[in-house]
Amino acid sequence: xxxxxxxxQVTSFxxxxxxxxxxxxxxxxxxxxYMEGERQRYRRLLKAYVGVDERRIDQLxxxxxxxxxxRTGSQKKFLNVLVNEVAYDARTWRPFDxxxxxxxxxxxxxxxxxxxxxxxxxxxxxxxxxxxxxxxWVYGDYVKHLDWxxxxxxxxxxxxxxxxxxxxFDLPESFLRYRRPTEEVYKLLxxxxxxxxxxxxxxxxxxxxxxxxxxxxxxxxxKHKNGSELRFHHHDFVEAAELLVxxxxxxxxxxxxxxxxxxxxxxxYHGANQYLVPRRTPEPGSTHxxxxxxxxxxxxxxxxxxxxxxxTVVSCDCGNDLNLRNFEERRGRRTYVITTLDTHGGVxxxxxxxxxxxxxxxxxxxxxxxxxxxxxxxxxxxxxNIIQETEVQDExxxxxVRTYVPEKGIEILIxxxxxxxxxxxxxxxxxxxxxxxxxxxxxxxx
Numbered sequence: 001x002x003x004x005x006x007x008x009q010v011t012s013f014x015x016x017x018x019x020x021x022x023x024x025x026x027x028x029x030x031x032x033x034y035m036e037g038e039r040q041r042y043r044r045l046l047k048a049y050v051g052v053d054e055r056r057i058d059q060l061x062x063x064x065x066x067x068x069x070x071r072t073g074s075q076k077k078f079l080n081v082l083v084n085e086v087a088y089d090a091r092t093w094r095p096f097d098x099x100x101x102x103x104x105x106x107x108x109x110x111x112x113x114x115x116x117x118x119x120x121x122x123x124x125x126x127x128x129x130x131x132x133x134x135x136x137w138v139y140g141d142y143v144k145h146l147d148w149x150x151x152x153x154x155x156x157x158x159x160x161x162x163x164x165x166x167x168x169f170d171l172p173e174s175f176l177r178y179r180r181p182t183e184e185v186y187k188l189l190x191x192x193x194x195x196x197x198x199x200x201x202x203x204x205x206x207x208x209x210x211x212x213x214x215x216x217x218x219x220x221x222x223k224h225k226n227g228s229e230l231r232f233h234h235h236d237f238v239e240a241a242e243l244l245v246x247x248x249x250x251x252x253x254x255x256x257x258x259x260x261x262x263x264x265x266x267x268x269y270h271g272a273n274q275y276l277v278p279r280r281t282p283e284p285g286s287t288h289x290x291x292x293x294x295x296x297x298x299x300x301x302x303x304x305x306x307x308x309x310x311x312t313v314v315s316c317d318c319g320n321d322l323n324l325r326n327f328e329e330r331r332g333r334r335t336y337v338i339t340t341l342d343t344h345g346g347v348x349x350x351x352x353x354x355x356x357x358x359x360x361x362x363x364x365x366x367x368x369x370x371x372x373x374x375x376x377x378x379x380x381x382x383x384x385n386i387i388q389e390t391e392v393q394d395e396x397x398x399x400x401v402r403t404y405v406p407e408k409g410i411e412i413l414i415x416x417x418x419x420x421x422x423x424x425x426x427x428x429x430x431x432x433x434x435x436x437x438x439x440x441x442x443x444x445x446x
Contacts (some may be wrong), residue, residue, distance in 0.1 A: 001242040002089055002380055002443040011089075012246070015281035018387040019131050019403040020088035022096055024443060025106060025385070027086050029127035030064045031446065039065070042127065045104060051092045060086070064446045068434055083444045098131075107131050114216065114416045121381050121413075130386045136216060137409040139389050145326070151221045152207060152415070154232070155181070156200040160189065163202045164185055167192045186307060195302055195364035196309040201425035204418045217415035218408055222310055227336040230312060231324065234428075235407060235413040238379045240346025242439045243280060244354075245344075247347070249440075252278040254351040255288075261296060262352045275351075277344040279318070289318040291348045297365035299358050309365055314345040320407075321345075330403045341367060361430055369429035373438045378417065380441070382410045 003012040016024070026049065029042030043061045047054045060082050063075050071079070103106040110120050111133035115141050120130055129197040153159065157179035164171050171194060176187050203220060208211070220232040247253065256262050259273030276288040292315050297308040315321060324340045341349075346368035360366045371379070382405055391400050405413075417423050431438075 001239075001246075001439065002384060002441050004089070004443045005444070006246070006249075006440060008403060009246075009250070010281045013243075013412055015404045016088060016384055017404065018129075019093070019096060021387060021404070022101065022106065023086075023088040023093055025127050027444065029106075030061055032065050034125075034127060038127070041104060042106075042378055045106065046086065048097070049094050049096065050086055051094060052082070056082055056085075068446075079446065083446070087435055087444065094178050098132060099131075101247050109133065114315075114412055115213075115419065117386075118413055118416045118420070121378070121386065124381075124385065126381070126385060127379075127387065132386055132388050132405075134390055135409055137218075137403070137406070146219055148254055150213050150218045151219050152203055152212075152219070154196075154203050154220055155194075155221050156221075156223065157181075158206050158209070159199060159202050160185065160194075162206050162383075163189070163192070163194060163198065165433050166202070181345075190306045193303075193364075195306055195423075196297065196367055197364040197369065199309075200369065200429075204425045204428070205429040207415065207419045208421055211273075212419060216412055216413050222312070224311065228313075229336070229338045230314065231338060231340045232367075233340070233342075233407070233411045234418075235379060235410045236341065236343045236346055236428075237368050238376060238439075240350060240368050241370055241376075242434050243278070243343060244347050244350050245436045245439055249436075254278070254347060257290065261293065262355045264356060275348045277316075277347050288342050291316045291343065291344045293348060296349070296352070297367070297423050299353050299363055299365055300356060302363060302365045309367060312341075312367065313339060314341045315339045316344045316349075316351065318342065318344055370435050371429060371439070372431045373433070376430040376439055379410070379414065382413055 001012070006012050026045055030039055030046070032039070034042075041350065045055060046060075047057050050057065059078065063071060063079050066075075077217065084090065102109065106128060108120065108128055108130050110117055110130050114136055117130070117132055117135070124130065159174075159178070159372055160181065161171065162280060171188065172182065172184055175182060195228060200220070207217065220234070222230045222232070224230070244254075255276040257274040257276050261273045262275075273293050275291045275293070277291055279287055279289055282288075294313040296312040297312065298304045301328065315325070321340055321342045321344070324338070324342070326338050349366065349368045350360055350370075353363060353366065354420070360368075361370050386405050387402050389400060389406055391398050391401070392401055418428070
């Protein structure tokens with residue numbers, strides 16, 4: 001997650017508006033890693049759109065191009081002052097001419113499939129902004145009422161079959177025919193180590209099957225034996241890692257309110273366990289959200305209860321979790337509830353492992369896998385370098401609306417990334433370094 005100023009928590013976790021994304025991109029283009037001709041173009045654009053003396057822009061350009069060790073004290077002070085004057089929330093900015101920015105190559109138009117949008121994002125850097133026209137997630141409710149085609153079941157038939165093929169064991173003919181897991185199937189999965197991480201790894205592999213090419217996947221799900229469902233989202237995995245690191249850096253601790261799961265010998269199964277987790281954007285009198293967890297897998301001995309992750313129940317009282325929660329209907333009557341391991345639930349999972357001294361990166365039952373630097377950067381590109389553009393009818397005229405990509409759109413695009421042959425589980429998760437070194441990246445670093 002990038003931010004202008006991490007000491008301001010609300011600003012750090014508030015999405016950027018379209019014009020702010022372009023402001024960040026224009027300043028980004030001054031950095032020395034870009035070709036000199038491009039840097040010169042971005043200097044010219046800054047002069048056109050920022051109400052700052054052009055000589056100061058020239059000085060900014062020169063100092064940014066210098067080695068940091070060669071800068072004098074006065075140059076460093078000047079840089080800090082001027083960066084604030086060209087920050088995305090500064091009042092010095094003039095309105096943008098989008099057509100002119102298109103011609104300059106700063107804004108790139110896109111209209112097409114989610115997979116093509118992912119391809120476009122992978123081909124640009126932080127100095128470009130994609131204007132996505134009428135993205136697919138605008139025209140459907142992919143939040144509560146998910147069709148089965150929009151889900152990827154971590155313990156579903158496709159994943160189970162692919163896991164058996166990889167491990168080299170046979171599944172019962174009845175399962176292959178009717179695709180309903182039985183106790184015999186569960187015993188085979190347990191024997192061959194079907195942990196949560198293995199299920200997620202295989203699920204990402206299954207998404208590459210041609211049958212999923214035209215399916216819009218907006219959630220990973222675990223089906224409980226009683227018919228209930230726990231949903232997972234890749235962007236929540238990333239956000240949980242960011243919020244955990246942020247909380248520890250700014251002394252905003254996760255507090256165990258009820259239960260003892262975070263203790264060395266805590267009870268894994270019985271009773272409710274509640275945690276107070278810092279809110280990303282706290283309000284007066286409301287600084288924490290409450291997470292309730294039941295039936296966590298055994299993080300300390302992953303071989304004990306290999307399939308226990310399939311029984312996990314997590315809920316949070318935050319607005320995002322409540323908005324996703326829903327009852328499914330079978331034959332016209334409500335039968336079971338859907339919950340989500342959202343960002344706050346993921347923070348609790350990581351915090352429990354941290355307190356117990358468990359390496360979350362290597363733990364096969366970790367319900368919130370840690371992102372790699374490359375995957376973390378891709379998620380940031382979805383947040384800060386894509387503007388969605390749609391047309392809406394406003395009385396008797398058509399109005400163009402531009403906004404940032406909502407979380408459901410981010411999740412759809414991440415699953416499109418997972419469909420690519422060159423992005424497997426290991427490229428997305430299990431980093432070779434501590435997440436504290438890369439998940440929080442200052443936006444204006446020169």
